[in-house]
Structure formats: C-alpha cells, structure tokens
Amino acid sequence: MSILPVVAIVGRPNVGKSTLFNRLAGKKLALVDDLPGVTRDRREGEGRLFDLDFRIVDTAGFEEADPDTLPGRMRAQTEAALGxxxxxxFLIDARAGxxxxxxxxxxxxxxxPRPVILVxxxxxxxxxxxxxxxxxYELGLDEPVAFSAEHGEGMVELYDAxxxxxxxFVEARQIEAAEDAEGEDSxxxxxxxxxxxxxNAGKSTLINQLLGQERLITGPEAGITRDxxxxxxxWQGRAVRLIDTAGLRRKAKVTEKLEKxxxxxxxxxxxxxxxxxxxLDATLGLEAQDLRIADMALTEGRAFIIALNKWDVAHDQSRLFQGVQAALEEGLAQIKGVPLLTVSGKTGKGxxxxxxxxxxxxxxxxxxxxxxxxxRWFEKAIDKNPPPAPGGRRIKLRYITQAKTRPPTFIVFGNRLDELPESYRRYLVNALRTGLDxxxxxxRLNLRSRTNPFDR
Structure with missing residues (x-):
C-alpha cells in the first residue's frame, strides 16, 4: 500500500479541480470539459510538484443536495475523500469571485481536522x-494561492504552501514506511x-460489494461512472488494484464528447x-456488444474472465447459463476455455x-x-498432426521457444512457414492451451523462417 501523503482537491462544480488534478499528476488522467459535474467518483493518482511526491485525489463538485439523489451521493464521496x-x-474560481x-x-x-490550503x-x-x-479573504482560510491550473502559473507558490x-507527514511516517517496505513481497x-x-451491468456495485463500502457511486441511472x-x-491478504470503468456502448450510439x-x-x-x-447483465443475456468488448480485451492480450452478474434475479438460470456458454464458444472462437462465472454484486454471491x-x-x-x-510437447503435437505439404513440398517445423509472458508469446522456427495455413496455426495455439494448461x-504465436541466402 502507498505510504505517500494524500492531497484532496475540493470545491464547487466547474472551478477546475480535474484540470489541477491532471496538472499535478503530470498527465491527463481525469476527464475535463466546460460542462459542470463531469467528475462523479473520486479519482486518485500519483502527484508530483517539483520534489514533493503525494497521492492526489480529485473529487466531484460539492453541492447541497438530498443524500438519495445523484448529486447527494457525489457529495458523500467528497466527504469520504476528505476523511x-x-x-x-480548496479551489475557488477567482474570475467568478x-x-x-x-x-x-x-x-x-x-x-x-485537516489543514486546508485555499487556491x-x-x-x-x-x-x-x-x-x-x-x-x-472573507473565507477565513489564510492567504490564497493565486494559481492557473490551465497554464501552470503559481506552481512555486503552491509548492511553498x-x-x-x-x-x-514524511518525517512522521519514515519509520513506519521502512517497516512496511521490508514486509512487502516485491x-x-x-x-x-x-x-x-x-x-448498467453493475460494475460499480460489484466493486463496492468487494470493498464492503459505498466507495463508488451507484444507482439506477445508466452511465454514472465516467472516469x-x-x-x-x-483480498485474503493479497494486494489487489481494482479498476472500475465506464460502460461501453456501440460506437454508433456514442455521440457526446464526454462519452467518447x-x-x-x-x-x-x-x-x-x-x-x-x-x-454481463444476466437479466439481459449476451448481446453483440458484449462480444465486441471481449474482443477488445483479448486483442490487447489480457487474461480474461466473463461473469454473469445479477444472478440472484435471473430467470431459468440453467438454460441461461448454457445458452451464454454456447454463444461464447461460437462468438469467441479465437480463445477456448474462458472462465464463465455467476456472481451477484448486490448479495456478494460468487x-x-x-x-x-x-x-x-x-x-x-x-x-x-x-x-x-x-x-517435447511440440514434437508430440507435430507427430499427432503433421503440417501439410502444399504443392508436394513439406513444411518443416524445427523447434519452438517462449519469447515472453503476459501474454504468453511463442515463436516457431522452421522452413517455408509463409505457406503454413492459418488452420494449422490455430491447431498449434489450441494444442498449447490444452497441453500446457x-x-x-x-x-500469441509467431512464425520465423530461416533466411535462404540463395533466394535472390
């Protein structure tokens, strides 16, 4: 866990909190727009100001609202960040007064009980x-730091404050930080x-259930999460970094700048x-958009799991599970054996x-x-199903090596591999999965032929 001090940015909507967050983070992590209320959940990142390192927290605009409304739930997140x-x-808009x-x-x-710097x-x-x-000065919070998050003016003054x-903080935590570092499994x-x-598949609800607290804003409204x-x-003594994401709709339906x-x-x-x-939302089943999202993750080479959420309210569960499983086998033919689980973000099942x-x-x-x-596995796989001989000329597969992990990437060396059919490449990939767990x-399987000096 981080032993850096935590710096939270608070203020009313549209005073530039996310712009300041991005400025201190050194990259555009938070969404920024002229529209008020873009930020909803509190967002954290690594911040740096010259030689000062800290955790920076961006919060939603502070508004007076009923706790049960979306603005009210956003305010609760800001209060939690302050704690x-x-x-x-504390950010104000100097132009607006x-x-x-x-x-x-x-x-x-x-x-x-927290020190406050007025910016x-x-x-x-x-x-x-x-x-x-x-x-x-009317706010009773000492002298303000004159700043421009957009242009980076006032950085030295903010540093001094x-x-x-x-x-x-660093002095008080130095001994504790050293002890924590010794105990970490690097x-x-x-x-x-x-x-x-x-x-609205229940992503934020599921994460809240894992955490055991209302860390993320949830509700019946679709598209609450933006960042x-x-x-x-x-989890059971093992470190996890959970990442909640915005829901993905079909590109044709995404027209607003914020959603993009x-x-x-x-x-x-x-x-x-x-x-x-x-x-997946078990009450809606599997849709074409789900397969597009899955393909995106697999193309990036990530380890992949599919979970049917809202299982506690799903009807005809056995038939639904079998139907989704069959559709996935057909729709995700490029990968076999993806775990399909049933969970409930509401009750914690699974x-x-x-x-x-x-x-x-x-x-x-x-x-x-x-x-x-x-x-040894490679020789058995070739003996079981030898490569074809297009035009009567044999394709020779010599050996295989693993080039990297995360995702597992293999290189096959041989002769005339440019003529190896895609079907045989798929056979090798599927055999790798079943034979080597x-x-x-x-x-990822790459083919590399030896260069023939007489090709010219």
Whole structure:
C-alpha cells in the first residue's frame, strides 16, 4: 500500500479541480470539459510538484443536495475523500469571485481536522481575477494561492504552501514506511483487475460489494461512472488494484464528447490491467456488444474472465447459463476455455470464486514454460498432426521457444512457414492451451523462417 501523503482537491462544480488534478499528476488522467459535474467518483493518482511526491485525489463538485439523489451521493464521496486526506486544496474560481456555495464549503472545511490550503484558480487574466482574490479573504482560510491550473502559473507558490505539510507527514511516517517496505513481497505485485462491460451491468456495485463500502457511486441511472477509477484493496491478504470503468456502448450510439472520452479511458484501463472481467447483465443475456468488448480485451492480450452478474434475479438460470456458454464458444472462437462465472454484486454471491479465478488467470498469463518441456510437447503435437505439404513440398517445423509472458508469446522456427495455413496455426495455439494448461489465456504465436541466402 502507498505510504505517500494524500492531497484532496475540493470545491464547487466547474472551478477546475480535474484540470489541477491532471496538472499535478503530470498527465491527463481525469476527464475535463466546460460542462459542470463531469467528475462523479473520486479519482486518485500519483502527484508530483517539483520534489514533493503525494497521492492526489480529485473529487466531484460539492453541492447541497438530498443524500438519495445523484448529486447527494457525489457529495458523500467528497466527504469520504476528505476523511482520508492529509491536506486539502480548496479551489475557488477567482474570475467568478466568492459565491454563497464557496462560503458554505469554507465553513464546513474550517471545522474539519485537516489543514486546508485555499487556491484561487483561473488567475491567468489578473485584471479579471483581482476582485475574486480580494474576496477570498472573507473565507477565513489564510492567504490564497493565486494559481492557473490551465497554464501552470503559481506552481512555486503552491509548492511553498504544500511543503510544510508534506515534510511533516514524511518525517512522521519514515519509520513506519521502512517497516512496511521490508514486509512487502516485491516478487508478487498487486493484481491489476479491471471490470468492464456495457452501461448498467453493475460494475460499480460489484466493486463496492468487494470493498464492503459505498466507495463508488451507484444507482439506477445508466452511465454514472465516467472516469476509470483505480482502488487499492486486499483480498485474503493479497494486494489487489481494482479498476472500475465506464460502460461501453456501440460506437454508433456514442455521440457526446464526454462519452467518447470515457470510452477511451476504459480502453486505457484495459491496457493497464493484468486480468479483465467482462461483466454481463444476466437479466439481459449476451448481446453483440458484449462480444465486441471481449474482443477488445483479448486483442490487447489480457487474461480474461466473463461473469454473469445479477444472478440472484435471473430467470431459468440453467438454460441461461448454457445458452451464454454456447454463444461464447461460437462468438469467441479465437480463445477456448474462458472462465464463465455467476456472481451477484448486490448479495456478494460468487465474488470469492471470482477473485480466486482472477489470481489463477494471472498466474497462467505470467507463466513461462521451459524450452525442453516446450519442445517435447511440440514434437508430440507435430507427430499427432503433421503440417501439410502444399504443392508436394513439406513444411518443416524445427523447434519452438517462449519469447515472453503476459501474454504468453511463442515463436516457431522452421522452413517455408509463409505457406503454413492459418488452420494449422490455430491447431498449434489450441494444442498449447490444452497441453500446457493455458486455458482461457490469450496466446500469441509467431512464425520465423530461416533466411535462404540463395533466394535472390
């Protein structure tokens, strides 16, 4: 787990919190748009300001709302982020000046047991922001840091304001951090597990059930999650990094800019993950879009699991399971043996099995087979089904080696391999899966022929 201090960014909607988050993270992790309320769940990342390192947390815009509404649930996430923070950056819009909501947030922050740094954002035009800077003293939170998250102005001033708190944290945790580092198993890092699927499949609900808390905003509204949210967690003493993602619809249906950004963010999350769980809504069954999403994850070479969610409310379960299984065998012909599990994000059914299978999938995905073992298998596979002889000329397969893992990648050496039919390549891949226990894992097989110096 991280021993870095946690810096949370809070403020009302559309004051530039996500822009500041991206500035401190050094990359565009959070979605940014002129539309208020883009951020909904709190998002975490590694932040750096000159020589200061910390965990940075982006939060939703703070609004007065009923707890049962979506804005109310977003506010609860902001309050939870504050509870975990070591320092709070309270952002206001210097061009707009101090609003009644800013005063409400300031009053709330003043009674919290956390140091608060007031940051007056959007000061790139000093003439238009000077009045807002003067008004900010009314909030009773010391001198504001004049800042422009968009243009990076005021970085030195923000550094000077943050440094005393970061130094105090580092000094207090130095001994504890050393002890934690000794206890970590560096050979086995956290399982990076991404949950993907169509909108409203129950991804956030399932992660909340795993965590045992309402960490992510959920509700009947489709498309609540927009950013890919990464959360560090432990399952039976083993480190896990859970990644919640935005629901993926068919490209033809995606017209809004935000949804396009969310879809791209989900694809980046798949690139980052080791194991990907495709969550299906058992009440809707398998659709063509699910197969497209599965193909995306497999193309990226991730270890792959399919889980039927909402199993507690599914009808005719046996027939449904068999139907989905048959459709997957036909629709995902490029990979055999993908685990198909039944779970319920609402009740927690099957989640321990899901985690167990996820760790097993990563182990297969990361496994390396010795060259001697691999070639003994290779000889048997060729004897059982020799390669064809197009035009009466034999294709010679000499030996095989594993070039890399994650995903398992193999290279076959031989002669005239450019004439080897695709069907025989598929035979070798399927034989690898069954013969060397790579079921459900994407396998890449490359062919390499010896160069003939007399070809010219």
């Amino acid at each position: 975990e923070a070591d320092v709070v950056l 101090v609003t009644p909501l800013d005063k409400t947030i300031a009053q709330w922050l003043r009674v919290q 007056a954002n959007k000061v790139e035009g000093r003439a238009t922001s000077e009045a807002g800077l003067s008004e900010s 943050l440094r005393p708190y970061i130094d105090a 050979a086995d890092g956290p399982l990076k597990l991404a949950i993907i699927g169509r909108p 890919s949210i990464s959360i560090d967690w432990e 950004l969310s879809a791209a963010d989900t694809r980046r999350a798949v690139d980052f993950a080791e194991v990907v769980v495709l969550l 989640l321990d099995t899901l985690m167990k299978v996820a760790f097993e999938a990563r182990e297969k995905w990361s496994r390396r087979v010795g060259t001697s073992t691999l070639n 790579f079921d459900g894992v994407p396998i």
